[in-house]
Amino acid sequence: MTTLHSPTATAAVPAAAVPARPGTRALLACVAVASPLWAAVSLIQAATREGFDLTRHPLSALSNGSLGWLQIANFLVAGVLLTVGATGLRRALHGTAGGTWAPRLVRIAGLGMIAAGLFVMDPADGFPVGTPYGPPATLTWHSYAHFAAGSVTFTSLIAACYVLGRHFHRAGDRGYTIASRAAGTALLLGNGWAMSGGEAGTLTLAVGAVGALLLVAAVAARHRRGH
Template sequence: MIVVAGLDGATRAGYDSSRNWVSQLSLGPGGPLGVANLALCAVWLLAFGLALRHHLRLSRAGRWAARSVLVAGTAMLVVAAVPIDPGLDYPPGVPAVHTVTGYLHQAGALLLFVSGTAAAVLLGRCLSPRFPLAAPAGVAVAAVMVLAFVAASVLVTLDITGTVTGTPSGLLERVALGAGLCWIGGVGLLLSRAR
């Protein structure tokens, strides 16, 4: 998802990958590609969560890890289905607005972040009996996600209010998303090889 968003953003007039957020690619020309990218990632997360339910069903942490991934996939579906409000000068020439739909999108994004962070820690705990470094790796991924997402949220607020403009909040959002998605993908590879 991050690679597709990067390539898509690089071809969009007025889109700045370091400033603008991934879901803003669902706006303006080419918006359907941005929506499809988010929706396909959601489907991938849901499929992985369902597979985890069967693979990790014997442990309590495994059940919660699967649930966390399923919640993350559902939240990503919300992010894909409910459009973000225009802002941060994207799409070009469209004024920033704040709507109920935009707030619902933000709620979905927050749920995605919280459930993804929980999944990072829980998946590490599930793998630790076979892979001793998995638990600290899961905590490290979760820490990167928290730091990057909180910093992105602060910076985007400063940017929206005009206090500091042109902040790299989009880059930090990509760090949080990339860390979580790469960890989930890595866990999937480890589990498929372990079987």
């Protein structure tokens, strides 16, 4: 099986396919940095903030409490980087299968993350410390807006992963084809399990979201190296 970093995989999308336009490498760097940054800041908080349990609380809940500003900023920064950086991805994939829709979907996901940062979900289930256990009795409008933004982000990421899977399948790159489809499927199943109220659904959602975001980052980093 072709590995993600094999010579065959590198040759599947030649550097000449990337338009030599000023700023393309910087734009691709935005996408490559956004996902690892968001994942690292989120998971470090998940491991260190008092009362937070990833098997019960979604990463979005970190936007609440005295340190909530950190996760809000995390959403906003990552969202802006993805939204802006999608232009570099469009240039890199120009003229290839999925070259139109993959960047569009990444940009939509970035806008969704910005909205998720602006609209904070309600405290629930014991977090932050002092919050009653269980779901809130009623949801505020900004909590509904946050859930809508999350749905847009997850749907766009799932679709982007499958579009990238098609892109790499056409290019003959088996490693990235499998990785792209696996990332999209992990988020699809993780989100579905969380929405159904399944045990540790917030954990499966986090795994799927981080996996899909890192896949997009890996694709951007790869094209940046080849530019």
